[in-house]
Amino acid sequence: MTENNKPSGPDLTKGVSLTAFKDGKLLGHVGEEDVLLVQAGSEIFAIEPACSHYHGPLAEGLVVGDTIRCPWHHACFSLRTGEATRPPALNALAVWEVARDRDNIIVRRKREALTPPAAHRGAPTPEKFVIVGGGAAGFSAAETLRREGFAGAITMLSNDGAMPVDRPNLSKDYLAGNAPEDWLPLRGEDYYQNAGIDLRLNTDVAAIDAKTRSVTLGNGDRLPFDRLLLATGAEPVKLQIPGADQPHVHTLRSVADARAIIKAAGSARRALVIGASFIGLEVAASLRARKIEVHVVAPEERPMQKVLGAEMGDFVRSLHEENGVVFHLKDTVDNLDGMRATLKSGAVIEADLVVVGIGVKPRLALAEHAGLAADRGVSVSEYLETSVAGIFAAGDIARWPDPHSRQTIRVEHWVVAERQGQTAARNMLGRRERFDAVPFFWSQHYxxxxxxxxxxxxxxxxxxxxxxxxxxxxxxxxxxxxxxxxxxxxxxxxxxxxxxxxxxxxx
CATH class of the missing domain: 3.30.390.30 (FAD/NAD-linked reductase, C-terminal dimerisation domain)
Incomplete structure (x- = not known):
């Protein structure tokens, strides 16, 4: 349904002509529900028109074979079933039956919705799969294992206190105050119970023994596995200057981090963001949405120049300046004495809230101690398998052979982690599926x-x-x-x- 609560376009139950289609698509309605007609080759499909991720308009998307891709964040859906086939979308879309009489298209009843993956499809197997990490890759792998029909035990170990969440939202809408916290979890608690996924929060992993095929937990318990996925993610780089350990100095990675910043923002008047990274500038934009004065200090000549180039860097800077952000570029913070930040240039900024966004580093200790091959990340094959058979790695820690750039790369993108989780899960099941997805990320500034x-x-x-x-x-x-x-x-x-x-x- 559109924002004005009136259905869009023609009544599709009365039939429409193919000549009414524009670029192979037509937005109409069935009763009170908006429906998108899509022409794919010689076939016509009827599907819910808004992406199940952030409600991107699929009418503006791209049809590839019998799928449609969302223009906002590149999720992909089957036009036949409505299933979300590629992240970041997780939930299926509704589809309707279509009848065709030459060039006249009539939409009939809605098909039954796809059910989420059940705990067991078929007889249980003795296999035990363990996933270390509760982020995008780990969650995506667990869900994919059930979607693919794996009926064995899945144990997901996370040192976080929160269930897997939509992390990009932490620095964007949630931090800005535009999204409630109950939007953050990727799935509700009942999902893990119904899918038979043993999610253990606040659980540290002390070691992995590749020979005995077991994981030692922080409390000393040992957990055997037949297949293991390492998806330990990354952690913020810590600021190494005097005063960096003060309580008003924050990093942003977890829900707990975001809550702490939001709480501090409630009484803050001026914020200092150290680092002009994507995360740093998204935090700056979110704090400006809360009417807090924001200063950004970074050593670069232009924000994000290394990734986006000089002209885009200048644009990003001007965009933030138009929204009131004050930049201190080609400069660094030497020390934090209480609320007083002294810069290398000699300038002083008084700030009652400090957020550090100077990058992240992959959590490699477990992999390295287990003897897995590593090179600025955990080295994996095109199947995301590590140097030890049966142990896979995905997400921010994985360095894989990228067929497009023709290099071995490691990236820290949410959608990449989700897609790697899917591929790793299938390969844990013996599918031998190459990971060849093109990396994608998005950033939001105002x-x-x-x-x-x-x-x-x-x-x-x-x-x-x-x-x-x-x-x-x-x-x-x-x-x-x-x-x-x-x-x-x-x-x-x-x-x-x-x-x-x-x-x-x-x-």
Whole structure:
């Protein structure tokens, strides 16, 4: 249903002509429900029109085969079943039956909704699968195992106190006060019970023994496994200056971190954000939404220049400045004495809230102590298997052979972690599925989204189509004549097409 609570377009139960379609799609309604008609080849499908992730408009998405991809965050759905086939969406969409009489299309009854994965499909097996980590990759793997029909034991060990959550929301809408906390969990507590997933929160893992195929917990208990997934994620880099351990100095990674910042923001008048990373600037934007004065200190000449280039970096800076953020670039914080921050330049900033966003580092200790091959991350094959058979790694810790960039890479993107969790789960089941998804992430700054697909650690040149300052652009990052990555602002369909082109280039 649209925002004005009136159904969109024609009544599809009365029939519509193919000539009414635009770019192979038509938005209409069945009763009080909005329905999107999609032409894919010679077939016509009827599906719920809003992505189940953040309600992106699928009418503006990309049809690939018998699937449709969301223009906002690149989720993918089966047009036949409504199933969410690629993250970040988890929930299926409703689909309707379609009848066709030549060029006249009539939508009939809604099909029964897909049921979430059950605890057991078939007889239980003696196999024991253990997942270490409660983030995107670990959750996605556990859910995929059940979707794929695995009936053995799944134990998910997380040192966090919260159930797996939608982490990108922590620095965006939730921190800004635009999303309630009950939106954060990826699934409710009952999901884990119904799916037979033994989720253990506040649980530390002390060691992994590859020879005995067991995990030692922090309390000394030992847990045997037949297959293991390491998805320990990353942790914020700590600020190594005097005063960094004061209670008003925060990092942001967990729900507990976000709650602490929100609590402090309730009485704060001026915030200091150390670091002009994506996380740092998203925090700056969220704190400005709470009407707090914000200063950003970073050593770079331009924010995000290394990833996005000079012109996009200048735009990001001006966007934040238009919204009241004060930058102190080419500078660093030397010490924090109470509320007083002294910069290397000699400048002083009084701030009653400090948030440090100077990057994260992968949690590799468990893997290294277990003897797994590592190189600035846990080394994995194209199947996400480590140097020890039966032990897999996914998410922020995994360094894998990327077929598009033709390099071995490690990235810290939410959607990549989710997609790797899916692939790792299937390979734990013996499927031998290569991980070849093109990396994707998005960043939100006030009302401006930046979508980025591909991976370019270095680039020779950037071509810009459109206007960055006009907030309508597509940037291509090239090295050696090859497009390695594409960034866009409000060119969502073009960004989806770039992703598809990269996929097909190495298929």
């Amino acid at each position: 009302d401006v989204p930046i979508n980025y697909v591909g991976h370019a650690e270095h680039f020779d040149d950037i071509t810009i189509d459109g206007s960055i300052s006009g907030r309508d652009c597509l940037l291509k990052y090239r090295k050696g004549g090859r497009v390695l990555a594409v960034a866009s602002i409000y060119r969502d369909l073009d960004n989806l097409k770039a992703e598809l082109e990269m996929e097909r280039s190495h298929a």
